[in-house]
Amino acid sequence: MPDLSGKAALVTGCASGIGAATVRRLAADGARVFGTDLYEARGKALCEEVGARFAVQDVSDRALWPEIVAQAVEAFGRLDILVNNAGMVTGKSIGEVDDGTWDRVLAVNLTGTMAGCRAAIAAMVDNPGGAKGSIINIASTTAMAPLPTDVGYSASKGAVRVLSKSVATWCAKAGYAIRCNTVIPGATETGILDAAEADMPGLKAAVAATSPMNRLADPAETAAAISFLASDECPFMTGAEMLVDGGALSIHPGF
Template sequence: MPDLSGKTAIVTGCASGIGAATVRRLRADGAEVLGTDIDPSGETVCTEAGARFAVQDVADIALWPEIVAQAGEAFGRLDILVNNAGIVVSLSIEDVTDEAWDRVYGVNIKGTMAGCRAAIAAMKENPGGSSGSIINIASTSAMAALPNDVAYCSSKGAVRVLSKSVATHCAKQGYKIRCNTVIPGATETGILHKAEEEIPGLMAAVAATSPMNRLADPAETAAAIAFLASDECPFMTGAELLVDGGALSIHPGF
């Protein structure tokens, strides 16, 4: 298990799914955690895990410095940011509205960018010198597109390259701040349950795309996040960890 004792973290989208599992995992590995979510029920998840909680709409980018300051006031430093909050609005290129596009991009990419920017400003000033690990959550939909989710897929594609730009900027500046991407495959969370309501049978169909023939447990994704958050991988930056049960590794005919 990675040792995160002495480290402090912000995890967005903590009220359910991968975010909730990540709060629990980082706490179990010893980190102090501030979980945030637009949904106030995130407080229950955080309280049960011994974490702090703040209501945050990640797309409200003016609020990001305040959230980072809250972590600084509570813990004295910021070591880890997990940009996990994400939304899907299922529309194809022919149907997508300007409003839906802006909403998805506001959360998935603008919010992630603003989180990186605010976290770097704080991580540069950590006691003892710059240090930190930023983990952005993309999706296998950023590697193989879903025809009905044009905004989601393309925003997650942008997250992948955003992470690489952040990673290389920080490295070139001499900051000891790493930035990596976790790419989950189909994971049993709120997003999939919502999609199942619209498309009955979707979860089983998606599970069948993995050679393991199952969905991921959010805790399995959180384990990859905890690894990247830790000091176990100091030369990993700009990297992508695929947590998809082999779904993208198998030839489509098998």
Template sequence: MGRIDRKVAIVTGGAQGLGEAAVKRLTAEGAQVILSDSNSETGAATASKLGAKYYEHDVRNEDQWEALVTDTWDTFGRLDILVNNAGIFTSCPVDETSLEEFRHVLDINLTGCFLGCKHGVRAMKKNPDGAGGSIINLSSVTGLRGQIGGAAYTSSKGGVRLLTKTVAIENAAHQIRCNSIHPGTMLTPMLQGLLEAAGDQGPAIQARMESQLPLGRAGEARDVGDMVLFLASSESRYITGAEMVVDGGMTVGLPF
């Protein structure tokens, strides 16, 4: 018996990294999972590997959100879990960030999450055995504090943090919970790409970064996958509007 048997879940940006880890944990514990991603090659391959259903989807597009939720409803007759995970990272000083770049990051990271909450709540209110569900939004430790180069990224993740609380308080009476996850430094393709871009300096940067983390290592995708599973399951039934920090102690205090 799985921890979320017969539950129906959508995970956005599930092709790789933290989203893939979430899909892996949810399918392993009995959920039927729709893995959505704008990258259809990797998305379809990951879905088939993990026993999920792939759906091509750009989180910025409201028509595509409506189609995704309607198709999920038509196929499974319910929606219990929504993981708004798709996101991009950029780093640029505020005085060098173009308006176009700022809007691009907010469009994917914050507007995409808003559209997911909007259409997810609508579906969860109609669940056949009564309204209810769990929405899990991927913010970041940079949704809790500033970061050099983070004008666009931290704005988007701070927005996700408060959007989560609003969705939680508006929908608590419908038994729809909404929580945010705040990962620290996680070794996913997103971070690996940045380290590779640093060339020969990459390993030294990684070692320095990890030496400053209280638990002594960067996070693995499964560290977030386990938190997604907890928030998706009834084990977290009394938790809503919360900020779940998964950062190896990064934001606990100064390391000296």
């Protein structure tokens, strides 16, 4: 179990799913956690449950990011971990997507992640004891095997993979001990999937079947991978992609 004692973490999209599981896991592993989300009631309740701090945040608001990071630093005296988890899906193909939907999904999933990295690095450089930290960006298997039914989500998550590598190598070349890695979850039991199942009965079973394990991931399984990357147990791991997909991308689609 990773030891995050004394570390300060910021987790976006903390109100449900992987974000909520991450807040719980990082806190259980000893970190002091600051969670953010657009959904105030759920996010605040979750953070209060585990003794974390909470703030309302729309990650696409680039101007708000330095303020959010400053709040975390003020609360904990430093920032060691950023988990860029907040995201959205659209369910619209290239034949259906409108400009507003395209702009919004890129603003949340890609620009929000970039702005978070930028603000976090600025804080981590000033950490007591020197520039050090771990940034974990949450992508998706659609970053490697895109969905024809969601062009915006697929494109934005693919871009997050490359963004993370650029951030990782820039920090390394600058001489900062700030790592940046990507977690790539497969189909996960979340509220988003529940809502989709209501509209498309049988979807969960079909999605679960994309993994040779024939099941959905529990959000806590992804949170465990995030905690490992947040810890000091992998100091030479940066610019990497950690698959938590139940083997979905390891099997030929015909089998």
